Amino acid sequence: MTPLPEDSQPPIGEDDRDTAVQRLQDAYAEGLVSHEELDERLHHALTAKAQSELVPALASLPEEHPGTTSTIAAAGGRIHRRGVWRVPRILKVESAFGRVHLDLSRAVVEHPIVEIELQLGTGRAEITVPRDAVVDVEGLHTGRKDLRDKARRRSRPGGAKIRISGAMGFGRLKIRHARR
Structure with missing residues (x-):
């Protein structure tokens, strides 16, 4: 070549x-x-x-901090993050079955691009993003193709870009913008 x-x-x-x-x-x-x-x-x-x-x-800058990736995992039950919490650059969420709810509306989002990688079997997932966030779900593969994306609206400039990728079995994913 x-x-x-x-x-x-x-x-x-x-x-x-x-x-x-x-x-x-x-x-x-x-x-x-x-x-x-x-x-x-x-x-x-x-x-x-x-x-x-x-x-x-x-040149001469250190690589990105290793602490910018976090994993939340549960075999079953609920995974729930809400209120004020620090969102890492890369967030991996793994659950065989159960519910996942990530509320980023009051979270501290320090990175211009946040990657959320979902590895879910069955169950529901709901992600609430900040009002000014832009959401990209192109990298997400769903078994049932049941995606309810209520986040597809114009956002104000300056918001974080939230990329959602990974794989979902037979669950449902709902994405929405925060109201305030």
């Missing part, structure tokens, strides 16, 4: 750019880069046209 010429690299996606900006802001907050260095690196990240152009902007 012939390698692609450097000028034919695929363009950078907005998700990759958002992740790079978030990593730079985190590094600044942790005191790893100065204000001047942050400005310079942000300029590189925001003007990058290809993935390879992000490398200099992220």
Whole structure:
């Protein structure tokens, strides 16, 4: 196979750019880069046209924190998260049977992109997202194709992007935006 010429690299996606900006802001907050260095690196990240152009902007930064992935698992029964809680960058939810309810309406969402990976057998799942969140369910495979997505409405700019992926057996998934 012939390698692609450097000028034919695929363009950078907005998700990759958002992740790079978030990593730079985190590094600044942790005191790893100065204000001047942050400005310079942000300029590189925001003007990058290809993935390879992000490398200099992220050079010498630590990888994303390992604590940004959490798993909630139960063989049966209920999995319930509501109120004020910190949403990790990647949340894995595993349940053989039972109900799952994730309420992100009052949760602390610190990441511009949150990945929720569902691995559910039977039972129902309900996810309430913040009013300004954008929801993407393209990566979710359902056995019964029973998805009630009440979150498909225009959201205000600046909200987190919630990607829901994984597999559901014979349960039902309901997604809705918070009212307030």
